[in-house]
Amino acid sequence: MSAETPDQPSHAKAGIQKQIQLPFSKAWQISLQGIRIRWMRSLITASGILLGIAFFSFVRTAGLFPIDMTDKEAVSASNRQSWLAIMALLVCFVGIMNAMLMSVTERFKEIGTMKCLGALDNFVVKLFFIEAGLMGVLASLAGWVTGWVIMVLLHLLSKGTEGMVSAFWIASVRELALSVGIGTVITLIAAVPPANRAAKMPPIAALRSEI
Amino acid sequence: MSAHEYVVRTKGLVKIYTMGEEVLRALDGVDLDIRRGEYISIMGPSGSGKSTLFNSIGGLDKPDEGSVFINDVDMAQLDARELAYLRCHTIGYIFQTFNLIPVMTALENVTLPTVFAGMPTDEGLERGMELLDLVGLGHRYHHRPTQLSGGQQQRVAIARALANNPSIILADEPTGNLDLKTGEEIIDLLRKLNRDQGVTVISATHDYKMVNVSDRVVWIRDGKIAKIEERANIDLQIGGMHGEEF
Numbered sequence: 001m002s003a004e005t006p007d008q009p010s011h012a013k014a015g016i017q018k019q020i021q022l023p024f025s026k027a028w029q030i031s032l033q034g035i036r037i038r039w040m041r042s043l044i045t046a047s048g049i050l051l052g053i054a055f056f057s058f059v060r061t062a063g064l065f066p067i068d069m070t071d072k073e074a075v076s077a078s079n080r081q082s083w084l085a086i087m088a089l090l091v092c093f094v095g096i097m098n099a100m101l102m103s104v105t106e107r108f109k110e111i112g113t114m115k116c117l118g119a120l121d122n123f124v125v126k127l128f129f130i131e132a133g134l135m136g137v138l139a140s141l142a143g144w145v146t147g148w149v150i151m152v153l154l155h156l157l158s159k160g161t162e163g164m165v166s167a168f169w170i171a172s173v174r175e176l177a178l179s180v181g182i183g184t185v186i187t188l189i190a191a192v193p194p195a196n197r198a199a200k201m202p203p204i205a206a207l208r209s210e211i
Numbered sequence: 212m213s214a215h216e217y218v219v220r221t222k223g224l225v226k227i228y229t230m231g232e233e234v235l236r237a238l239d240g241v242d243l244d245i246r247r248g249e250y251i252s253i254m255g256p257s258g259s260g261k262s263t264l265f266n267s268i269g270g271l272d273k274p275d276e277g278s279v280f281i282n283d284v285d286m287a288q289l290d291a292r293e294l295a296y297l298r299c300h301t302i303g304y305i306f307q308t309f310n311l312i313p314v315m316t317a318l319e320n321v322t323l324p325t326v327f328a329g330m331p332t333d334e335g336l337e338r339g340m341e342l343l344d345l346v347g348l349g350h351r352y353h354h355r356p357t358q359l360s361g362g363q364q365q366r367v368a369i370a371r372a373l374a375n376n377p378s379i380i381l382a383d384e385p386t387g388n389l390d391l392k393t394g395e396e397i398i399d400l401l402r403k404l405n406r407d408q409g410v411t412v413i414s415a416t417h418d419y420k421m422v423n424v425s426d427r428v429v430w431i432r433d434g435k436i437a438k439i440e441e442r443a444n445i446d447l448q449i450g451g452m453h454g455e456e457f
């Protein structure tokens with residue numbers, strides 16, 4: 001953050017002060033309220049993230065079971081698996097981008113309105129950052145669990161507990177962190193730049209934007 | 212008179228829109244002084260530049276040339292945080308399309324400006340209820356905009372505009388989306404607030420009913436002020452005006 005100039009009004013600007021910076025806790029509170037009152041819409045957006053990450057985690061989890069390197073078929077299946085994981089990442093990227101971009105652009109008018117009421121640019125961005133961050137973490141977590149559980153169930157049905165050794169569990173935790181990290185980062189990349197752009201516009205430009 | 216006689220002054224305002232080859236002077240040298248406590252209507256046909264003037268006075272868009280002074284402060288001299296303060300405390304905005312936040316209740320909408328002003332939550336809610344009562348919607352405080360009629364939404368918007376006791380209410384065609392009777396009620400409410408609270412009302416409109424309540428009417432055409440009339444003079448002419456194609 002850049003150095004702030006003192007908040008005292010100068011004589012040339014009689015009566016006009018600098019708008020106060022609201023504390024982070026206020027942004028947190030408003031963001032949570034935003035998710036709550038937009039609950040259905042939030043769920044739909046979150047399910048976009050969830051599905052993307054579930055697919056990614058499903059494919060990655062399949063790769064966690066040790067394979068018999070002498071079994072040619074298993075080795076080539078494992079190679080296919082890596083390509084599938086990259087594909088899954090792409091699908092997940094596009095899915096999350098789509099869900100988040102929609103949910104932010106449909107609120108440009110709201111951003112314009114908030115600025116008319118005295119919101120600072122960085123406060124508006126903070127709101128969207130917190131909201132997207134929370135949704136990213138929670139939806140990615142749920143998505144990872146979904147993909148992992150389905151893959152493990154399929155494995156249990158076909159091969160029993162074969163390969164579910166300690167290395168598998170450790171790798172699963174690593175995959176969990178990876179999925180949540182990727183999901184959250186993509187969510188933020190999709191949400192924050194457009195929110196930032198709308199917040200920096202003159203209010204009337206944000207108000208006029210129709211989608 | 213002191214320098215504070217005027218709450219808004221504009222000097223040589225110019226706003227230019229370029230679309231390809233075409234250059235449009237939406238505002239073409241507007242000089243306007245608005246006295247404190249006045250109820251002023253900006254009249255003109257669609258496309259004459261009313262909204263563009265509204266946006267410039269309200270600090271929602273920057274003019275290409277000229278200056279806007281609010282309480283003798285040149286708006287161009289303000290940084291982003293001072294502009295936000297001005298929008299929060301000095302000006303209340305009312306739009307033709309109401310612009311309420313759809314997911315928030317009436318009370319949450321009215322309270323939002325107090326949040327940005329840093330008012331404690333309890334105090335803000337109290338203020339919100341007080342204002343909803345003032346516009347006659349205290350009993351609908353928990354309703355969402357979609358559950359309210361157009362006239363009721365505009366009342367909520369008016370209550371929201373008053374949240375931080377602004378000295379100016381800027382309204383852009385506040386009755387444009389309302390039927391005749393509801394529009395009249397909104398006009399009466401604005402006039403009442405102007406009288407009781409001393410807030411300056413600046414309203415862009417092409418609704419002739421506004422003329423009756425205005426202290427002055429500014430006629431604007433092709434981005435220029437065509438004439439400014441005091442209320443006393445308007446009363447004499449009002450009979451003939453309805454037939455006139457401005």
Ligand SMILES: Nc1ncnc2c1ncn2[C@@H]1O[C@H](COP(=O)(O)OP(=O)(O)O)[C@@H](O)[C@H]1O
Binds near residue numbers: 230263
């Ligand atoms: N964002 C814009 N881009 C291009 N032209 C615009 C824009 N906004 C307004 N104009 C033009 O400027 C003129 C004045 O518009 P406006 O101020 O909205 O008029 P009014 O509110 O009186 O109907 C019109 O000719 C309109 O087409």
Ligand SMILES: [Mg+2]
Binds near residue numbers: 383384
């Ligand atoms: Mg207009």
